[in-house]
Structure formats: structure tokens, C-alpha cells
Amino acid sequence: MTAVIDRPTSHRAAPIPPGAPRPRRLGGGRALSIVGVNGLLVLGAVYMVLPLLWLVFAATKDAGALYSGDAFTFGSHFLANMQHLLQKDGGIFLRWLANSVLYAGVGAIVGGFISLMAGYAFDKFEFRGKRPLYAAVLVGVLIPNTATVIPLYLLAASAGLTNTIWAVLIPTLCNPFSVYLARVFSAGYLPAETLEAARVDGAGPVRSFLQVGLPMLVPGFVTIALFQFVGIWNNFMLPLIMLQNRELFPSSVGIALWQSQVQQNPEFATLVIAGSFVSIVPLVIAFVMLQRFWRAGLSAGSVK
Template sequence: MSTQTLTRPERTRRQAAPQQQKRSRREDGFASKFTVNGLLVLGCAYMVIPVLWLVFASTKDTADLYGTSAFSFGKFALFENIGNVAAQDGGVFFRWMANSIIYAGAGAVLGGLIAVMAGYAFDKFNFRWKESFFGIVLVGVLVPNTATVLPMYLLASQVGLTNTMWAVLIPVLCNPFGVYLARVYASGYIPMETLEAARVDGAGPIRSFFSIGLPMMMPGFVTIGLFQFVGVWNNFMLPLVMLQNQQLLPVSVGISIWQGHSVAFPDFAPLVITGSFLSIIPLLIAFIMLQRFWKSGLTAGSVK
């Protein structure tokens, strides 16, 4: 009798222990999922709410902009606001948009290609002081762009490039972060066996890069190009310092000029908001058109 009374609680505790562990695991899993999903919701709200406000505000005139709630449509004055933006200062806004497309497009294509070539060289070639040079590139990643604006302005003024498009185009071709990403992509996407096979077939380094390396790194090239496009499109300090001619300004600087006018003239506020709404459309188009190239694992299984 005494033995049975002692063993039954032990068996009960042994049976209850796995159930408690399952319950604790379930609670921990729920807490972690709740935390992760909550952070994702906050991040999405942080990014989406300003864009939603911009959509609603672009449909309002000056009276509705200051007299109605933030997330409500106005008298649907969107087309009227677009017409006012197109007519302001002889349609200079669309000249600003064209300038931004030139700056960002050249920075994305040429700057991305230079970054991919540099990252490919750092990963696949062996040369003297390679890691030291790559360390200098990493230091360039840590330096903010605003800290280099004034030195670049002094250099551009010495060669007479200020107040020209080259003063904005040349600096954006250098992208240290893109070089770092390109080296990571080259290490993961291009096996050395593939390059050795191309070398055996008689392909030189340049032909191997353009025929084999660049196609295999296309997802990385698109990623770097998108980062570069967005960065150059949103660039403010460099063109503000380098350019004085309004016909050469990008849309970011041009809208800031209108924003300064809206302090004394409230009628400029709908122009600023509508111009900001129009300025994000090229970014959306770029992401939509290039998202099918932005994939990973395209070369999985290429080495046999």
C-alpha cells in the first residue's frame, strides 16, 4: 500500500511534465510571433501612413487642406492641382523630374555597373593589398554623404564643373556600399569552377565577366541599381550645393524651393504636396518593372 501511494504521484508528475513543456513552448511561440508581427505592423504603418496621407492630401485645394481631416478626400482637385503644377513657372517641375530621371538613371546603371565590376574584382582576383583597398571601401561606407559634399564642391570648383550636370553625375558613380554588396553577391553567385571552365575554353577576364559573371550576378546588379536609384533620386545636399541654375535642379531640391514659398504664400502648399505625390511615381514604376529580376538563387545547381 505504501509503495503504490509513493509511485502514483511520481508517475503523475512524469506525465504532467511533457504537457507543461508543450504549454510553455506554445506560449513562447505565441509571444515571439506576436512580437515579430507587431514590429512588422509598426514598420509597415511607419512607411505606408505618410504615403496614404500624401494620396489624400493631393486631392485637396488650399481650403480643404487646412480645413478637413488628414485622411479624408477633398473636392477631388487632383487634376486641377496637377494642372497648376504643370503651369507653375512655365512647367519647370517636369524639367526637374527629367533631371532627376537622368541623375538617378545614370547613377543606377553606370554606378551599379562600376560597383558590380569592383565587387567582382575584389572577390575573384588576387592582387597586392587587396584587403587593404577593400578596407578603404568599407570606411567609405561609414562616412555619411553629407560629410563629403563640401570637399566635392571645392574639387568641382577647381575644375570648373560646378553648376553643371556633371557635378551631380560624377559623384554618384561612386557607391562604396554597392561595392560591398557586389562582393557578397559575387562570392555567393559565381562559383570558381565556372570561371575556371571559361578560362580553359580561352575566355579572358573581361569576357568571363561580361559573358558569365554579369549574367549570374544580375539579381545583385538589380538590387544595387535600385538602391542607387532611390539614393540618387532622394539626394538633396549634393545638388543643392553644386547647382544654382533652376533648369538643372532635381525634383527634390525644386520641391524644397516651393516649400519655402508656401510659408508666405499658402497657395503653394497644394503644389508642394501634388509635386511630392508625382515624384514618387517613377520610384514605384522602377520597382514594379524590376521586381521580376530581383530574385535569388537563379544559379542554384549550376555547378555539376
């Protein structure tokens, strides 16, 4: 009795007939795409880094060297420029810098916490009018901040709050984009089963949020606070419209005030450069200190 064993047959590619077009290899196209993507990233990085580098070099020069010579070379007037900046008008820039820290710090911490609570409520609770309210939040995300400056000014004027710190602080306590981010982070970081277990153990809604939800949402809160801090720090239109007293100006409006006087007095150019240089230092410090939480928050939001 004989057994027939089927052996696997090797499949060879059919020969290409003469004159037929040969298939293209993907190696060259893939390399070209990699070079193109990396090239765009490099261009974007250069576009963002070059102004900062120019600012660093310009902060070391006097008014004459700003408009002559190589832009990317160091000067010898950095300490003189800093001294002039801090002594100008009795140290008014330090007051502007403190005002920026106040506006951005309160808006980031208090406003971020309010947004976190709102996003948590939209994600975990069911209540009447939830969908229309959240739709209104999404519409608020689409409206630019500059479009709301005049209505906010009219509201502040009717309440008698113009030319006060409250005219700048109160609008920073509610940010639709931060509420949207808070809901995304709540859905990504905080499982519903965890809150259900807390309720079974006898925790109420407030206690569940403070003792269970809030510790788990810390990376999301830090991310929201960073976005709030940067947005308020760079805000220009709102304090420009609301404030008339120079003592209440943030650094952005104060530097713009000096910039408007450069045409009459070129010496103000060094003040503008030095003030801009000092103004970015708190932002760099905030990002470096909170970078770990910020990365974790963005990762959770993107995964969700």
C-alpha cells in the same frame, strides 16, 4: 530450454510531489511572442504606409482643405492640382523631373556597372593592395554621404564643375556600399569553377566577365541599380550645394524651393503636395517592374 525476452519498459514521468511548483507550458509564451513580433511588424508597416496614404489624399485637395477637415478623405481638386503643377513657371517641374531621371538613371546604370566590376575584381582576382583597398571601401560604407558633400564641392570648384550636371553625375558613379554588395553577389552567384572553365576554353579576363560572369550577375546588378536609383533620386544635399541654376535642379531640390515659399504664399502648399506625389511614381514603377530580380538578388546575398 527457456528464452528470456526483454520487453521495452515504458518510462512514466515521476509524479510531482504536493506543493512543488509545476512547470510552465510554452504555449502561452510562444503565442505572446508571435503577437509581439507581428504587432511590431504591423506598427512598422503603418509607420511607412500612412504618410503615403496621406499624400495620396492630400493631392486631391486645395490649399484650404489641407488644413481643415479629415486628413484621410478625398477631395475634388486632383486634376486642378496636376494642371497647376505642370503649368507653374512654364512647366519647370517637368524639367526638374527630367533632371532627376537623368541623375538617377545614369547613376544607377553606369554607377551600378562600375560597382559590379569593382566587386567582381575584389572577389575573383588577387592583386597587390587588395586587402587595404577593400578595407578603404568598407570605411567608405561607414561614412555618411552628407559628410562628403563639402569635400566634393571643393573638388568640383577646383575643377570648375560646379553648377553643371557633372557635379551631380560624377559622385554618383562610385558608391562604396554598392561595391560591397557587388562582391557579396559575385561570391554568391558566380562559382570560381565556372570562370576557370572559361579560362581553359581560352577566354581572357574581360571576355570571362562579359560573356560568363555578367549574365549570371544580372539579379545582383538589378538590386544594386535599384539601391543606386532610390538613393540618387532622394539625394538632396549634393545637388543643393553644387547647383545654383534652377534649370538643373532635381525634383527634390525644386520641391524644397517651393516649400520655402509656403509661409509667404500658402498656394505653394498644393504645388509641394502634388510635386511630392508625382515624384514617388517613378520609384513605384521601378520597384514593380524589377521586383522579381530584386527579390532574387536579396535572397542570394542573404544566403551567402
